[in-house]
Amino acid sequence: MTLTATGRPDAPWAGPDRTSARVPTLVAPPGPPQSGADRPDGAAAVLRAVLDAGPLARTAIAAGIGLSAAAVSRHTADLLAMGLVWQPPEPAQQPRPGRPRIPLDIDTSHHLAAGVHIAVPQLTFSLTDLRGRVVATERTPRGPRPEAVLDGIAERLPGFLRRHAGARSVLGLGVVTGGWVDPDAGVLVENAALGWRDVPLRQALRRAVRLPVHVDGHARALARAEMLFGAEAGDGVLMHLFVGNTVDAAIATGGTLLRGRRHGAGGIAHLPVPGSNQTCPCGRTGCLRVTVSDRVLAARAAADGVTARPELPLLLRAAHAGDARAVELLRARIRLVAEAVRPMLDVISPDSVVLTEAAVLHLPYLLPEVSHALGGARGLVRAGSFGADTLAVAAAAPVLAAVYQDPLGLRTVGGAR
Numbered sequence: 001m002t003l004t005a006t007g008r009p010d011a012p013w014a015g016p017d018r019t020s021a022r023v024p025t026l027v028a029p030p031g032p033p034q035s036g037a038d039r040p041d042g043a044a045a046v047l048r049a050v051l052d053a054g055p056l057a058r059t060a061i062a063a064g065i066g067l068s069a070a071a072v073s074r075h076t077a078d079l080l081a082m083g084l085v086w087q088p089p090e091p092a093q094q095p096r097p098g099r100p101r102i103p104l105d106i107d108t109s110h111h112l113a114a115g116v117h118i119a120v121p122q123l124t125f126s127l128t129d130l131r132g133r134v135v136a137t138e139r140t141p142r143g144p145r146p147e148a149v150l151d152g153i154a155e156r157l158p159g160f161l162r163r164h165a166g167a168r169s170v171l172g173l174g175v176v177t178g179g180w181v182d183p184d185a186g187v188l189v190e191n192a193a194l195g196w197r198d199v200p201l202r203q204a205l206r207r208a209v210r211l212p213v214h215v216d217g218h219a220r221a222l223a224r225a226e227m228l229f230g231a232e233a234g235d236g237v238l239m240h241l242f243v244g245n246t247v248d249a250a251i252a253t254g255g256t257l258l259r260g261r262r263h264g265a266g267g268i269a270h271l272p273v274p275g276s277n278q279t280c281p282c283g284r285t286g287c288l289r290v291t292v293s294d295r296v297l298a299a300r301a302a303a304d305g306v307t308a309r310p311e312l313p314l315l316l317r318a319a320h321a322g323d324a325r326a327v328e329l330l331r332a333r334i335r336l337v338a339e340a341v342r343p344m345l346d347v348i349s350p351d352s353v354v355l356t357e358a359a360v361l362h363l364p365y366l367l368p369e370v371s372h373a374l375g376g377a378r379g380l381v382r383a384g385s386f387g388a389d390t391l392a393v394a395a396a397a398p399v400l401a402a403v404y405q406d407p408l409g410l411r412t413v414g415g416a417r
Contacts, residue, residue: 042067043075043408047084047106051131051228051404055088055103076104083110084130084407106130112165113403114211115174115395116153117218118142120193120245120295123153125160126392127170132229132400134389136164146188146199154208171410172212172399174221175201178246179269181217182262183398188215189262192269192281193245193293214398219248219266220257221397222384226354227255228397228404230385236351239344240384241268243337243357247289251348271340288340292333294358301329316362330359334366338373345374356384 045065050056053064062072079085086107108129117124123142127135138160143149153175161170179191186202206213216224223240240250249266251258258265269289276286278296290296294312302310306318306325318326334357345353353374360367360383371381386393403410 041406042071043078044405046072046075047079047407048404050085050104051106054085054105056105057103061104078408079104082407082410083107084403084410108133110168111171111403112168113172113174113396113399114157114161114165114170115176115392115397115399116157117391117395118149118175118177118194119391123149124391124395125156126395127161127164128393128396128400130400130403132225132386132393132397134392136160137389137392144195146194146196147204150199150201150204154205157209170211171403172214173205173209174396174398174400175205175213175215176218176221176395176398177201178218178242178244178248180262180264180267181215181220183214183216183220184263186213186215189264191246192289193295212399212402214402216398217248217250217263217266218242218246218391218394219250220263221394222356222386222390223250223252223257223354224401225393225397226385227252228400229393230354231382237348238352238354239348239350240354241337241341241356243292243333243355245294247292247337249341249344251350268341268344273336273340276336288337292336297329297333301326304329312358316358319359319363327363330363331366331369333357334359334370335373338370342374350380353381354384355381356390361387361390 045067046061049061049065053060058069058072058076061067062069076085080087084107085104086109087102088105108131111130112127112135113130115126115128117126119142121142122139125138125140129135140156143152157173177188177191178193180189181187182189186200188196188199188201190197201215202213219240219242222242223238226238226240235255236253238252240252242248247269249268251266260266269287270280270282270284271288273286273288273291276291278287278290279285280287280290295310298307298310298312298315301307301315304325306323306329307314315326315329319330337357355367355370360370364383367381367383371379374381384390
């Protein structure tokens with residue numbers, strides 16, 4: 001197929017229809033006109049309250065989000081009808097005077113979010129439930145050409161859903177990768193590690209997979225997942241750093257991500273690293289990505305004789321086995337990243353910094369060194385919440401974020417099965 005980035009989020013790709021999935025629309029029952037105590041995002045506020053603190057009684061929801069009891073009841077009826085929440089049975093207890101307080105919790109039995117993460121070495125297919133928990137994952141090597149890769153995703157996805165979705169409906173497909181991604185247009189603007197530019201991800205996949213397609217960069221996707229499902233999720237200022245073959249950042253305040261022009265905020269790949277002489281495709285030397293990427297780190301380990309081949313898993317395995325040279329290479333990368341991004345912290349003054357990076361994931365004792373290198377208070381920096389499931393969660397996060405932002409606008413697919 002030929003890809004042309006038009007910037008139009010809904011432009012269809014006139015390619016073959018590879019699935020026979022029906023696309024029914026979930027429509028909530030119509031309610032009465034909004035009262036003065038209601039608000040346009042009332043259903044989303046109810047759903048988020050249940051996600052954050054459920055099982056939760058309606059009275060507690062109303063008190064916590066400032067809606068009238070009638071508005072909460074109406075939104076609850078909608079969410080129950082759509083299979084987004086359920087009423088778990090109360091534990092046996094003595095009867096209380098007044099109306100029973102029936103709790104609500106997120107219903108993870110009806111719907112799933114699908115995702116595909118496009119990385120340098122591989123594609124990660126995933127399914128998660130409405131609490132961001134991974135239900136299934138499959139990985140496959142990535143080809144070099146974007147046209148072939150996207151064709152392969154469209155071909156593989158129906159079988160993946162048949163194998164793992166069961167009777168649950170699939171709410172949408174998230175497509176996530178590193179670099180500069182414009183989610184409004186559905187376009188990968190640039191991913192230097194892949195060598196891709198101006199790839200219309202949504203346009204290429206939307207009609208072929210017969211699912212709503214949500215596109216995002218993986219630093220932003222992981223920041224969304226942290227705010228929804230992560231440890232210490234909150235409304236303060238969050239900075240998320242992703243260090244892999246791409247190096248990206250996402251900044252959120254009050255639960256809202258900083259966007260920038262064409263969603264370019266958080267591009268840290270070309271921050272200067274003092275002392276680095278690595279040549280960057282941008283024409284400069286010492287850019288952060290080409291200094292600290294997984295590929296560069298693995299090549300350095302092989303050149304120094306720490307590993308037999310330039311492969312990051314071999315370096316991590318050596319560090320686990322206690323090889324001091326391997327540990328020092330990983331520690332040095334952390335220091336370089338910290339040195340490059342520390343001026344950003346002085347400007348942003350975040351409440352927390354989340355670092356998703358292989359050394360911190362596999363050698364958690366290195367985490368305090370990140371805080372120290374950033375000059376931050378103890379506990380400022382923490383590792384990402386999703387461990388080995390990081391890429392799988394990132395892939396589905398754009399779909400889940402859309403559900404929690406606008407549950408009544410939800411469209412669901414019965415599944416290509």
